[in-house]
Structures are given as structure tokens and as C-alpha cells.
Amino acid sequence: MSASDTIRNRTWDQLQVGETATVERVCAVQDLILFAHVSGNTNPLMLPTQEEARAAVPAMAPSLWVGSLVSAVLGNILPGAGTVYRAQSFRFPSRVHVGDRLVATVKCVAKRERPLAVFETTVATADGRVVCEGTAEVEAPLTSVSTARRTLPQIIVDQHDHFAKLMAAAAHLPPLKTAVVCPDDRNSIGGVAMSAKGGLITPILIGDEGAIRRAAADQGVDLSGFPVVAEKDHRAAAAKAVAMVRAGEAGAIMKGNVHSDELLAQVVKKDGGLRGPRRISHCFVLDVPTLDHLLFVSDAAINISPDLTTKVDIVQNAIDLAQACGLPKPRVGVLSAVETVNVAIPSTLDAAVLSKMADRGQIKGAVVDGPLAMDNAIDLEAAQTKGIGSLVAGRADILIVPNLEAGNMLAKELTFVARAEAAGLVLGASAPVMLTSRADDARARMASCALALLYEHFRREGAPAGARPARRLAS
Template identity: 70%
Template sequence: MSPTKTISNRTISNRTWAQLQVGDTASLDRVCSDRDLFLFAHVSGNTNPLMLPAEEGAPASDQPAVQPVAPSMWVGSLISAVLGNVLPGPGTLYRSQTFEFAHRVHVGDKLRVTVTCREKREEPTALFETVVTDADGIPVCKGVAVIDAPRLSVETSARALPTLIMDEKDHFAHLIALAAQLPRLKSAIVCPEDHNSLGGALLSADKGLIEPILIGDPERIAKAAADLGADLSGIKIVAECNHRAAADRAVAMVVAGEASAVMKGDLHSDDLLAAVVKKDGGLRAHGRISHVFVLDVPSRDELLFISDAAINIAPDLATKVDIVQNAIDLARACGLEVPKVGVLSAVEVVNPNIPSTLDAAILSKMAERGQIRGGIVDGPLAMDNAIDMEAARTKGITSLVAGHANVLIAPNLESGNMLAKELTFIAHAEAAGLVVGARAPVILTSRADNDRARLASCALAQLYDYWRRNGRAFTGAAEKALAAE
């Protein structure tokens, strides 16, 4: 879904005070939606919890006990749409409006808004009876509007309003709530020596996602805890002041079965990854490891996976095979049954002068032959026609992936990193990240990431670890109970 303006060919006209007759009437129909409640809260500043939809992923105790009620003034504001657009139409100005609210309106209710001219006063003033009724014709709002009707005839195109992008669904909240149903993942936190990295680890522990083991300089960890006002009693702390040695210690704990995941704290990624990929005592598996950004983009209806943007700088074809497979595996672990993978390049046709288009075409064919499993892979695709159906249609691309990609494979680290960070800092996407393809999940976040990013990344680690051990995605407590039986 791209943030473009909708062009309207509809024209609207008015009825002047001279043309207006007592008894003239007009109506518009409207269905109350979640979006209406959120938009009204933004515009009015009224965030009364009784008037907002339930927050996905929040504890039941924090949710409203009843179905949210549409603000009465939102209901009343619908009257202005009829007066301003239909009767009398463009040029109408309010003098006053009264309201009597007889019943409450809820999300999904169908409303009919009707205005009727009851009196013409001295030009240009007129009095209108206003009423909003539900699907059964029962009034939910009645009142009287006194307006100044237009004096000049107007016929104009209906205004095309800018598209509003709202983050209406919190995809990370669902993953976090799902992961919290699993046993805590014992995680070695490497150098949690600042408030960001320690705060994210402690929040993840508080939410039931991980059991943290803190490895680093005890004095710096204690200072970070003091800055947060956090109590570290009951949490295991392993003293290791050297960053590289701390990373080696965390990896050794995973190898020994003392931990099940590694989480980056306040150290450089190179120090952590060097310990992860070392030949002797590291966490290498059969293929190359890669990093996957998982983004909750406000304009999209599902999570977006981008790889590789943090580890493999200029991957060759063999490395890209592992990058694609790793991304598919993580997407499946997060609940996508058949991920749709768009292999990106600058263009959507094979061009021998652009090597990434050749790799993309080969990867697509390898997936068709079963050399890449679990997803539908297509490429080369440009960014626009990978995620936007209209762009794909315009360019005549027929594909199960084009316009629907939920996994994007970048040609190299630079382009992938820029893409993920542009979406984060310009499109206001929330980002989480995980290193996949190793013998254990590696939670690799930026030192600048906030607690929310670290919490979501821990949820990814939980779900990916479950998928690795069981060969399927975790779908909820009911499945867990069934497996126990």
C-alpha cells in the first residue's frame, strides 16, 4: 500500500439560499470503524480508554471491559459532512448546532445521517433538523443546525485528500504475546553495560521471554542498573571485562548447554560475530549465517523481512542461497506459512551488465527445483514492483510474488542496510533483528535501539528457537498443551 493521493472524478454542487426550499432533505451513510476512533482521538486529543479499540497484545486486565463506544462528538461531526457536501453544500457555514444523544454507537454500526430544512430566515440563514439513525432507523443523535447557506452557485470537483498512513495493527505485540507462552529462553547477554542494552534485557525478562545471564564488567553493569533503578538480585552475573573475551564466554556457554541464545549488549557487532563464527568452539552450522531485519511498517498489513543488511557484505550466489533460506525459515517461524520472497535489484529484468539480476533469476529457478525450500522465490524485482501490486501490474509482471513480497533479499549489505534504516527512520517502521543460520539464535540489535526493538528481537529468538527444535511454528498455548499430552 503506497501513500499516494486518491484522485476523485466526483463533482459536488450546492443549493443557494434562494434555491433552498423548506422540506429539502439529504442523507449520507457511514459505518463506524476502528480507524474512525483512532483518528478522532488524534485530532481531538480525547484518549478515553472507553472510546479506543483494545490494544493488541496487552494483558486482559488492561483492556476495556466493554466494547469501545464511539465519541458522541464524532457522531455529531458526521452532520457537517452532509451540510457541507450535499445540502446546502459547498459554501455552507455553521452558526450553531445542538445535540441530543439517545444511544451509543459502536464499531461496525451502520449510520444514516439526515438533514432537513425546516425554516428559512433572513438571508442567508436557514434552520435544519439533523438526525443520525442506526441500521434499524432508531435515532442515536438528534439536533438543530443553524447555518448560513451559500449565496453563489458552486460546482467543483470533490477534494482529493492526502492519504493518511496509520499503524493500525501492532504485529510485534502479537509475536511478543505468543513468545511469552513458551518457556523462558536462557540467554547470555554480552556486555549489558549501558542503560539501553541492560534495559532491553531486563524488560524481556520481565515479559517472560528470556532468563538473562549477564556477562561483562560488573561495575559497569551495576552502574547501568542504578541508572535504570533496576534490581539485579537473582540474576546471574559473569565477570568478564574484555569485550571479545565476554563474547567468547557467551558462545562457550551456549556450546556447553548453559545457555540457548546470545544477545548483543554494548559492544561492537564484529567482536560478537567473531566469537559466533570462529571454526573451533563457535556456533557455525552447515551453512552461512545471515542477519534478518523484521519490520513492522505502518503502511503494511503484515511484517516485512529484509536480509542481509548486517553480516554478508558482498554475498556470492552460494551465500545468497543461505541468506534466502535463513530468511524463509525465520518468516515461517513467525507464522508465515509460505513466505513470498522478492530478490531485489535495480530492475525487474535480467541484465547481464547487472550481476544481481543474474543471481536473482538463478535463485528463483533454484527455488522452483527445490534447492531452496519453504517459500516462493521470484526475481529480479525492483523495490516498487516487489511490494506494490499496481507497480507490478503497470510493468506487466505476472508473478505470485510481485506486489505481494513479504521477504526482501537485498543484493548486498549496503543496499539492505539503507533500505531497512530508511523504512525505520523515514517510514517510522519498528525494527527488530536476529542472526539466523547458527546453532543458536543470536539477538543482534544496534546499540542505539530502544527497549521495544530488543523486546521484539527476543520474541523472534524465542519463536525461531522453537521452530528449529520442532520443525514448525508455535501457534499458541493450545498447541503447547497438546504436545505435552
């Protein structure tokens, strides 16, 4: 370890009156959010909303956060390791805002009875404006210590809200008449109410009318504007929703408090279902705190062990959804356990074929590459470390999983471990089907409604919402 990697403290005996030390820091939005978490101070003057953070509104920093910079100088540099506070006074003649570059300075002004020392403390902006001043009394260390310069572990603060952008884009479209199957619990009826209020859907409620009305009453939801179709049996309610779509009485289906299998069995029926020209698949759309873009994961809910032909449709369905959400040329990473073709691992062979099919235009609208392992599909540094040269590696927007088990575990790990928000949509059917987990909250269901509206618009117009529709050539 070099000298530049270590910091040596100043013991009380070594300390000289007049010695100074400084630390520089730029005030960031993340500092304010973390300080609010640690202190519990949620004063709106000092805790920017997500909208303000994205718009770079210069929120005011809490005064004690500014003062805490003084402790960084005392504890790290002068006197350094082993210093213990006795007392600190502060005065704040001016305010700090996000983006201000600050210089915290301490100056030894007196040595008292061993081990006490007194420091003049100041925090000023880069242009010399004093924002904090005071006096610190500390116990200086008595033993000389060299410590390694420490890099604190990364803390993830989610400052993105990609679902809000989707909802805003979908809100410009006419609401989608939606048959909602068994919305008789808190999350599903709340999602219906929120989505209807946001102008995304016009709901038709199908299920046990008493249970639906009790759930609505518990959540304070007014059902006076929503038609209710009474059907106590879950399977019959799902069949009724499919029949309404086939008859043109609804344009989409939304899952409520019903098992996915019961709903999907009606959707995928050969006779009387909603099958289209492609294989039906499911796509999770995740807002992951560590990513600055939406992540699409498919198929994690319908096709258990898809063959190559099915995977072609899974990939194309996911590409269409990503384009509907505003990605003109999404990057598709086809996942396996390794990033090289291995004849003993069939998913690597499928991935290589899918990649070549995209090169030859058999899969359209995206850049497709595989096989890729999860790390080098999503992390650029991991891809570079392994020497993978690819337009997709480290930058994937869409992840195609080898089978349902892998996809379901991946999506739920991101949701419950990485705290991602998840929405979901069934693709390839003759109408959108919002297939959310019964544990999903109202916001996740609203995001799924936005996906359905954007996807249906894309299928109808050939272009995402807000874009000019593709010119249709005369036959």
C-alpha cells in the same frame, strides 16, 4: 469532468425551506482512533485497545464524532461549499458503536436575514434509531460554486501487532539461557528485564558490572536474580559470551550496548566462533503498519557484497526463520533495481539463478522469484500494472536484497520513515544471536528474543512451535 464528479452548492437565494440532504457512514475503529488523535480525548470507553480492535469489540463512538457527520452534510451538500457555522445544538438520545451504519440528515426549516439559514439536524442508525438531533444556524453561501468530489488522502492506522503473536507463541516454550553482552544502557537493560519477565530468556549479564548496575538502578530493574559476569572490555565480553555458548553454559547471545562489529567478530571467527555449516547471515523482521503480515529482510547487517553461493545460504536462512514464525511456505522476492534480467546488473542474474534453484529443490521450503523491483515485490497493483505473473510479486513475505547497503537502508527507512517495528536475528550460527540496534527500544529487543526462541525450537524440532515435529526417518 462529468456531472457526477462535481457537487454544486445551494446559495441562500436558491435555498428552499423544506429541502433535505443526507450522508451515510459506517462507524469504524479507525474513526475512533483518529478522533482521539485530533481531539485528545482518550476516554477508554471510546478508544479500543489493539486487542479489542482485533477481537471486534464494539467500542462506543464519541458523541461529538457522531455530531461531526452533520457538518459533512452542511459543508458538502446543503447548502454546500462556502457554508460557515454560526451555532449548533445537539442532544444524544442513544449511543453509537463500531459497526453501526449511520444516516446524517439536514433539513432547512427557516431562512433568516441574508445569508442566515436554520437547519434541523439528525443522525440515525439504518433501522431508524435516532442517536443525535439538534439545530444548526449557518451562513449560507452567496455565490454558486461547483466543486470536484474530493477523495481524502489515505491515513495509515496500525491495527496489527504481529510481534505480540510471536511473543505469545514463544512464551509457551522454555526460556532460552542467554548471554547478554554489555547491557549497560536504558534500552538494553530494559529489554533484558522485559524479556525475562515474559519468560523468553534466562539472562546472564556480561560486562562492566558497575555500569550494568547503574543502568538497572536508573530503570528500576531488580538484578538479584540475574548472574553478572564482570568484564569491562567490550571485545572480551563478546568473546566470553561466545565461549559460554560453546561450553553449553548459554544457548543464545543477545547484543547490549556494544558495537555490532565487536560482537560479530567473535561470532564468525574460524577458530572458537559459532560458525555452522551455512554462511552466517542476518535477518530483520519488521512489523510494518501498511502490511497485514510480517516482512523479513535479509541480509542487511553481515555480508557486505555477497556472491551467489552466499546468497543461497542467506535465502535458506531467512526461509527457516519465516517457517519458525509460522509461515509454512513463505514467498521470497529477490530484489534488484528492475524486474527483468539485465546482464549489466549482476543482481538480476543472481536473482534469476536463485529462483531457478528453488524450482529445482536446491533451495527448500519456499516459493522464490526474482528479479523483482521493490514496488512489484511488495505491491500487488504495481505488479499487475507491469504485467508480472508470479506467485510472489506483490505478496512477498521475505525480501532478499542485493547487498548490505541496500538492505540496511531499506530496513532503516521502514523503521524510521514508515514507523515499522524491527527485530533482528543472526542466522546460520550454531546458536541464535540477537543483533539489535543500540537505538532499539525494549520491545524490539523482546521481539528479537521471541525470534531466537522460535528459531531455536524450529532448528531442534524441525517444525514451528505448536506444530507436530517432522517424523525423522531411520537411517
